[in-house]
Amino acid sequence: MRHPRSLGPIALLLGLELALCRGQATSQYCGPQGQAERLHFTRLGKGRWLDLQARPPGSLDPLYRMVRGFLDMVQLNPFPEGLVRVALNEPSSVRTSDVVRYEAGYVVCAVIASLFLLIVPTVGVCFCCCRCRRRCGGRVKVEHKSMACERGSLMTFLLLITLLLLTGVICAFITNQRTHDEVGPGVRAVPGMLNSLQGLVSDVPQELKAVAEQFSIPQNRVLEELDAVGVNLGSTIHTQLRGTVYPVLASLQRVGQDLQISLDHLQLLNSSTVYLQGQQEPLGSSLRDHRHKLRYLLQDAQCQGCASALSHSQLLELGANFSQVPSVKSVLQKLKGVPEANFSNMVQKDNSTFNTLPVLTAMETANIVQELKEEVAQIPEEVRTLSEGFPGSEAADRWRQALAQAENSSRPYLHMIQRYERYRWIAGYVLSSVILLVVICNFLGLSLGLWGISAREDSGHTEAKGEAGAQFLMAGVGLSFLFSGPFILLIFATFLLGGNIQTLVCRSWENQELYQFADTPGNLPPSVNLSHLLGLKKDVSILSAYQQCKEGAALWKVLQLNGSYDPEKHLGINKYTAKLQEQVENFNVDMKDLDLLNAAAKRDLEAFRSSGIERIDYPSFLTQVQKPVVKVDILKLVKELEKLGQAQTESALGQQLKQEAQALRALYQEKILPQQTHVVTLNRSVRALSASASNLQLVVSETLVNASSWKTELPIWAHWILKNESECFLNREMAYFIQYVNWARETVTEHIATCQPLSGALDNSRVILCDLIANPWNAFWFCLAWCTFLLIPSIIFAIKTTKHFRPIRKRLSSTSSEETQLFHIPRVTSLKL
Numbered sequence: 001m002r003h004p005r006s007l008g009p010i011a012l013l014l015g016l017e018l019a020l021c022r023g024q025a026t027s028q029y030c031g032p033q034g035q036a037e038r039l040h041f042t043r044l045g046k047g048r049w050l051d052l053q054a055r056p057p058g059s060l061d062p063l064y065r066m067v068r069g070f071l072d073m074v075q076l077n078p079f080p081e082g083l084v085r086v087a088l089n090e091p092s093s094v095r096t097s098d099v100v101r102y103e104a105g106y107v108v109c110a111v112i113a114s115l116f117l118l119i120v121p122t123v124g125v126c127f128c129c130c131r132c133r134r135r136c137g138g139r140v141k142v143e144h145k146s147m148a149c150e151r152g153s154l155m156t157f158l159l160l161i162t163l164l165l166l167t168g169v170i171c172a173f174i175t176n177q178r179t180h181d182e183v184g185p186g187v188r189a190v191p192g193m194l195n196s197l198q199g200l201v202s203d204v205p206q207e208l209k210a211v212a213e214q215f216s217i218p219q220n221r222v223l224e225e226l227d228a229v230g231v232n233l234g235s236t237i238h239t240q241l242r243g244t245v246y247p248v249l250a251s252l253q254r255v256g257q258d259l260q261i262s263l264d265h266l267q268l269l270n271s272s273t274v275y276l277q278g279q280q281e282p283l284g285s286s287l288r289d290h291r292h293k294l295r296y297l298l299q300d301a302q303c304q305g306c307a308s309a310l311s312h313s314q315l316l317e318l319g320a321n322f323s324q325v326p327s328v329k330s331v332l333q334k335l336k337g338v339p340e341a342n343f344s345n346m347v348q349k350d351n352s353t354f355n356t357l358p359v360l361t362a363m364e365t366a367n368i369v370q371e372l373k374e375e376v377a378q379i380p381e382e383v384r385t386l387s388e389g390f391p392g393s394e395a396a397d398r399w400r401q402a403l404a405q406a407e408n409s410s411r412p413y414l415h416m417i418q419r420y421e422r423y424r425w426i427a428g429y430v431l432s433s434v435i436l437l438v439v440i441c442n443f444l445g446l447s448l449g450l451w452g453i454s455a456r457e458d459s460g461h462t463e464a465k466g467e468a469g470a471q472f473l474m475a476g477v478g479l480s481f482l483f484s485g486p487f488i489l490l491i492f493a494t495f496l497l498g499g500n501i502q503t504l505v506c507r508s509w510e511n512q513e514l515y516q517f518a519d520t521p522g523n524l525p526p527s528v529n530l531s532h533l534l535g536l537k538k539d540v541s542i543l544s545a546y547q548q549c550k551e552g553a554a555l556w557k558v559l560q561l562n563g564s565y566d567p568e569k570h571l572g573i574n575k576y577t578a579k580l581q582e583q584v585e586n587f588n589v590d591m592k593d594l595d596l597l598n599a600a601a602k603r604d605l606e607a608f609r610s611s612g613i614e615r616i617d618y619p620s621f622l623t624q625v626q627k628p629v630v631k632v633d634i635l636k637l638v639k640e641l642e643k644l645g646q647a648q649t650e651s652a653l654g655q656q657l658k659q660e661a662q663a664l665r666a667l668y669q670e671k672i673l674p675q676q677t678h679v680v681t682l683n684r685s686v687r688a689l690s691a692s693a694s695n696l697q698l699v700v701s702e703t704l705v706n707a708s709s710w711k712t713e714l715p716i717w718a719h720w721i722l723k724n725e726s727e728c729f730l731n732r733e734m735a736y737f738i739q740y741v742n743w744a745r746e747t748v749t750e751h752i753a754t755c756q757p758l759s760g761a762l763d764n765s766r767v768i769l770c771d772l773i774a775n776p777w778n779a780f781w782f783c784l785a786w787c788t789f790l791l792i793p794s795i796i797f798a799i800k801t802t803k804h805f806r807p808i809r810k811r812l813s814s815t816s817s818e819e820t821q822l823f824h825i826p827r828v829t830s831l832k833l
Helices: 008-023 061-074 081-089 096-102 104-132 147-202 204-213 216-227 229-298 307-313 329-334 343-354 356-364 366-376 393-457 464-510 513-519 530-534 542-550 574-582 599-609 618-625 634-647 651-752 756-805 818-832
Strands: none
Touching: 061 104, 061 464, 061 756, 081 096, 081 513, 096 104, 104 464, 104 756, 147 393, 147 756, 204 651, 216 229, 216 366, 216 651, 229 307, 229 329, 229 343, 229 356, 229 599, 229 651, 307 634, 343 356, 356 366, 366 574, 393 464, 393 756, 464 513, 464 756, 513 542, 542 756, 574 651, 599 651, 618 651, 634 651
16 A cells, blocks of 8 residues: 655645746746647658668678788779770670780689699599509608607698688688678668669659648648647646646545555455454364374374474464454444545546636637638648649659669569579588588597507507598598589689679779769760659769768759759748737636535545544554464475375374374365465555554645645636746647648658668668678688688698508507508518528
8 A cells, every 4th residue: 555645745835836926927938738749740752761781890801801902913903994885885795805804813813723623633533543552641661760750740730721721611601601691681672772762753743742731730730729729728728737736636536545445454454353363263173183183193102203293283273363453343433434435536527627728718719719720721822832843753754664674674683693692602501511521530630640649659559549540631631632623613603703793893883983984975875874864954973963962962953953943932931820920819718616625525534534543553463463373384294294104114103194184284275274364464454554544644634624725726826827828829839830841841851852862772782782792702702712722731731641640660560451461471471481
C-alpha cells in the first residue's frame, strides 16, 4: 500500500500562483500545451534519397594497401581513354594488340602462371615416378659431424615457411568469406540505386504537386481546432490549470483508493485473525498426538539413528498464539457502510466539469470562429502553383525509360554474379583447406620427426616415429604437387578480374578520371549521355554535376535552370497569415463551480477520521505473525522420517515411521499450509495498516479543510489567464503554417529537387565495388598466391628434411624398409666368406 501524500502544500502553492497571476496578467506565458504540436507530413522524395555508405577501418587495411601497391606495379599504364572509347562505341574495332599492350603487366603474370602450371605438376609427376622406383626421398646414407647442423637448418627453414603458409591461409579464409559476405548485399543494392535515380527528374513535378497538396494538413488542423475552438483553447488553458487541478484531483482519487485499501486490509486482518484463532486448538491437538506417537516409535530400542529425529519431534507444538491479538471489530463497526461515495466517479465528474470551459468558449466566440474559418479555407495562390513553374518535365519519360531499361538488363547479370560468386567461394574454401592440410602435415611431420630424432639415443628405440614424420611431410608434398594446378588457375582467374577492376575502374574512379572521360565529347555513346537523356539545350558536365550534388546543390542549379524556377516565391504566405491575425479578439468564458468533494465523500472521510484505525495495537499482531505456526519444519521432519523408515532393519518399525511421515505430510497440507497462508495475509495487512494509518488520518483531515478553498480559487485563476491563453492559441495556429513552410522548403530543396541521389549513387557504387568487394577479392587471390608460391620451398625443404627423419644406414634397425634390407645382405655374405 502506497503512502498518501499531504494535500496542504498543494493548497499553499495554489494561493501563491493565484497571486502571481493577478500581478502578471499582461505578460504572455504559454506552457507546453501552448506550443503547436508537430504535424506529420507525408515523406516525399525520401524513397530516392540514398544514405551514403562507407567501409569502416579494419584490421585488413594493411593487407589491402599491400595488394593495391602490388597491382600498381603490375599495371603501370594510365587509363586507356582511346581503347575504352572504341570499346564503348565500336566494340568490333578493338584490336587485340592494343589490349595486350595495355595489359602487359597481366600478360607477364600470365606467363609466370603458365610456367608454374607447366613446371610444378611436371616436377611432381617426375618425383612420383622416382619415388615409385625408390630413388627419391630416401634417407641419409652416412652420419657425419655436420649432419645435426644441416638437419636443424632444414627443419628451421621448413618451420618458417610453414608459419608463413599458415599466416597466408588464415588471411585467405578471412578474405574469401569477407568477399562472399559483401558481394550479395552489394549486388542487391544496385536495383535500389537505379530506382532512386529514376525519380531524380521524372518524379519532381508530381512530388511538387504533392507538396502543394500537403498544405491541407495545417489547413485542416486549424479548421478542426476552429470547429472546436473550446476544446483547442481549453487544452491550452488546461496547461495552466492542470498543474494544480490534476494533482488535486489525483490526490483525491488516491485518498479514496488508500481509504478503500485500508478498509480491505482491515477486513482481511479481521477475517485472518478469526480463522487462525478458530484453527489453533484442532491443530494443537493433532500435533500433540503425532508428538506422542513419534516419541514412542523413536525411543524404541530397535530404532537406529533416531536421536536427531526424536529431538525434532519434541518441537511438534504451536509456535504462535493468536488468541493474544486484539480484536478490530469495534473499528470495523465504526466504518460500516464506508465508502459511501465512489471517489473515482467523483473525480471523473470533477474532470468533466473542468472540461466544460472549452464548450463555453466555443459558444461565446462562434461569430469570430466563422470568420476565421472562411479565411483559413482558402488556399494561397502561391502554394497552389508550386508545381506549375518547374521546367524540364518533358525529359521525365526519357530518363525513366533509360534507367528502367538499365535496371532490367542488369538483373540477369546480377543473378549470374551471385551464382558464380558462390562457386568461387566454395572453390576458394576447398583450395584454402588443402593448403591448411599441407600446413598440418608439415607441423605433424616436424613434430614426429623431431620426436623420433630425440629418441635415437635410446638403444632400444624403433624408427616408427621418425618414419611417421617423414610420411606426413611426403603427404604434404603430394598435396602440394596435386593441387598446384587448380591453385594457379583460380589465382590467375580472380587476379585478372579483380586486378583489372582495381587498376582500370577503381583507380581511375577514385582520381575522377572516369568523370573526365565521360565529360569528353565523343567518348560515351549518345544513349548514355546525361544531357541527351534529359533533353537539355546545354551539355551537363558529369564531374561538375557530381561535385555540386556532393555539396548539396539543388537540381535546377545542376541542370542550369536557376533563372526559370524559384521555390521561395511559391512558399510566401505572409499575406494569408496576416488576415488571420487581424480577426483575433479577446475571448470570454465563465468557469462553472467545481464540487471537488461531494457530501458522501465528506461523510466517508469524517467516518475514517473518527474510526480509531491508527490506535489499533499493531505490535501485538506483529509479535505473533513473526512466530512460526509450528516450531519445527514439518517437511524437513517428514523427509527425515522417510529416510529413517528406509534405513531401519526392523521392517515393521520402518513401515510405521513411513506411515507417520505420510500422516504428518497430510497434516501439513490440510491444516498447517492454509494457516501459513493466512499468516502471510495477516502479516501483509498488519504491516500495511501500521505504516499508513497515521499518515492517512492527517491527509484526510487536510483534505476536509482545503476542499472549500479549491472550490473558490480555481475559477478566479482561470479568469486571469484567459487573455494570455487566447494569444497562445493564435500563436499555435500560426505555428502550423510555419511548420508547413519550413517542411515544404526543406522537402523541395533537399529531397525532391535535390541531386543527392546522383552523387550518392556514384559514391555508393564506388564504395560497394571497390572498397567492399574488390579489396577483399584481391586480398584473397593475393593470399592464395602467396601460399601457392611458398609451396615450392615447402616442397624442397620437406623432401630434404624427410631424409633426416628416416633411419640412417649405419644404424642397424629392425625396420622393414628396402634400404635397411639391402644394407644387411652384404654383411651376411661377408660373414659367410
